[in-house]
Amino acid sequence: MARHGWGGRPPANEEEARQRIIDATAGLIDRHGVAKTTLSDVAAELGVTRQTVYRHLGSISEIVSVVAARGAEDFVDRMVSHLEGSRSPADAVVEGILFCLRTVPNDPRLNLLLQLGDTATFSRAATSPVMLGYGSAMLRRFPVDWADAGVSDDDLDGLAEMIMRLLISLLDSSTEVPRPEDEVRALLERWLVPALTRS
Structure with a gap:
């Protein structure tokens, strides 16, 4: 050296x-x-x-990607801590999505993912096999019993993709006014919670 x-x-x-x-x-x-x-x-x-x-x-883009990835690791730790005491997998997913919507836009390290190019670029990156694998690994860390909701380990990959696609849409900075959290919660509870609740 x-x-x-x-x-x-x-x-x-x-x-x-x-x-x-x-x-x-x-x-x-x-x-x-x-x-x-x-x-x-x-x-x-x-x-x-x-x-x-x-x-x-x-290159600087490679270094920034590492900074963003490390910020994401810290973010997952904070999210898992936030979700402690969740009543069910459905509750954890709703609270997790709301936590993302509150946190990502104001976190400089996470916001790197949104700043590294235009929305289309971010959309492709966020649904790449690597990011979807990261998303399903994150779901596996949630402090809930997925089997209790009828969600198998293999199902978590598909759930991660649905959540990532939903987050991309909800985080889209091209919308003039972000949707109020209570409206997003109502939307998730009406359409997402039933899919994660054993009948």
Whole structure:
């Protein structure tokens, strides 16, 4: 590892170098937004060259994707904690969707997913096999008994896709006024809850 740059404290190994680049990028995004964060900015923040940053993590879009993914992991932890005490899988899904609608637009790390291109790009990314796999893994962490609602482990993949598609629509920033939460809750309780309630 080179001894110059890095604010006089060079990283001990590759993992530490990557983590410091990610942390610096996250800090810049929090302060200036993703549109005003460049590879040069990250390099300057760390006191290294652009080539050094590129060697460890690649392009700024790759680094921003890592920042967004780590923000999503923290978000899932917060959501699971929020859902503790849910009465049923249906209740957890409704509260989880409402939690997303409250949290995602105001969270700079999660909002990266919405800022990385236009709505169509976000829609494709959010329903990619990787994101749907992530969504079903998130549902498996919900503190509920899915079998009690007649939802099998295999069914969680389809449920994750439906939730992601619904969230894309509800988070669409092109609408002038976001729908009030009580209206969204009523919509979910009328059409989604019956599908998650054993008759």
